[in-house]
Amino acid sequence: MIVALRLLALGDIGTVTALTHLRVARPHRADAARNYDAILAAARLAFAEQGADAPLEEIARRAGVGIATLYRNFPTREVLIENVYITEVEVVCEAAREAESLAPRAGLYAWLRRFVEYIGAKQPLAAGLNRESTAYLECRRALYAAGGPLLERAQRAREVRADVAIDDVMRLASAIASGHFPQAEQRERVLTVALDGLSTPPG
């Protein structure tokens, strides 16, 4: 029975994490599609280097397209940021599948570490994201759908305290991901402390 539930959960992750519909439609014509890709690639780079405030005109220049083409595909800076962000979230959601093969608590923690690592690296990007936007809310929903089963499994095994919801766990992890740490290893260490808190029985 538990096996059946787990398989069901696995199946869900695949469908639930499909975020493709949130993306700006990729143009059909070959040259236009090439431009679309070039803009996204240049944006990813520019946002990583200069933060979410990177000049759009420079992104267009780096992509080898006119500024009008950039705006035609991504009408606002926000839409562009979202489209870069969605890709990262999809990667993390996929990782939840692998985590299912580990022991309950180990699986949850491994996935959370992965989440912190990926999202933490994209911190300046996420800072430029509108937290009320459909895309952001959908990304969150997808992440919860990916992590929820992992948490429940660990709680059923009594390896994680029962008085926390996936929303609490994700916000704790998000906070550590977006917090400022001079070295990645310190973020790791602090995350470990926080995860020890998740293992502690309440009281």
Added chain:
Amino acid sequence: MIVALRLLALGDIGTVTALTHLRVARPHRADAARNYDAILAAARLAFAEQGADAPLEEIARRAGVGIATLYRNFPTREVLIENVYITEVEVVCEAAREAESLAPRAGLYAWLRRFVEYIGAKQPLAAGLNRESTAYLECRRALYAAGGPLLERAQRAREVRADVAIDDVMRLASAIASGHFPQAEQRERVLTVALDGLSTPPG
């Protein structure tokens, strides 16, 4: 001996947390001093409402002064943000004194809760702060000087795990403070989980 150490620590907090020297000097002439206060008050309000990107011209308008007056007192947006921030940090540092009268772990945790509450409310402000600036580094130093003795006391009493430094604890707390939580009560709850992790023996 321990008593002596504690008193020494208490004495230190008072001198070490003096951040006044980091502030922009308040002008001597009466009208100029009034403007200085009005600008800081308007800035605090505007940053709280609109975040650290609030237009400086609007702050000047709200303060009832010309834009030039604002720039004369606070040459860059960063300096203005810092001056608002310093006030908050001073309040939190003061609070460390009261915490000394509680039991070791309770005192540390009470102070950390206070820190998260205060700094969390100023999150958009802190986001606009340059983390390399002298003012920011001094604020951090002052906070460490205030919290360090509390942590050490709790560790000596074996009520908090010994394998964490004040830098770890503060960064964990900062992350939770700057994380996004729809309700203050959820932040409280998540902080509790993290603090449970601090109480857990390592391993």
Added chain:
DNA sequence: ACTCTAGTGATAGTTGCCCTCCGCTTGCTA
């Protein structure tokens, strides 16, 4: 191979904000 249309880059213009310069005003001090 040919057409025709979706898509393109360039450019010029508007807006909003940052920041500086400059001539006027106001409050201290004697």
Added chain:
DNA sequence: TAGCAAGCGGAGGGCAACTATCACTAGAGT
């Protein structure tokens, strides 16, 4: 109460976001 420096407000230059227009080109469909 008079002189004068400290302080003032607003005009204006600069920069980046975003919009609109247009002559053109490359690819999709026949």
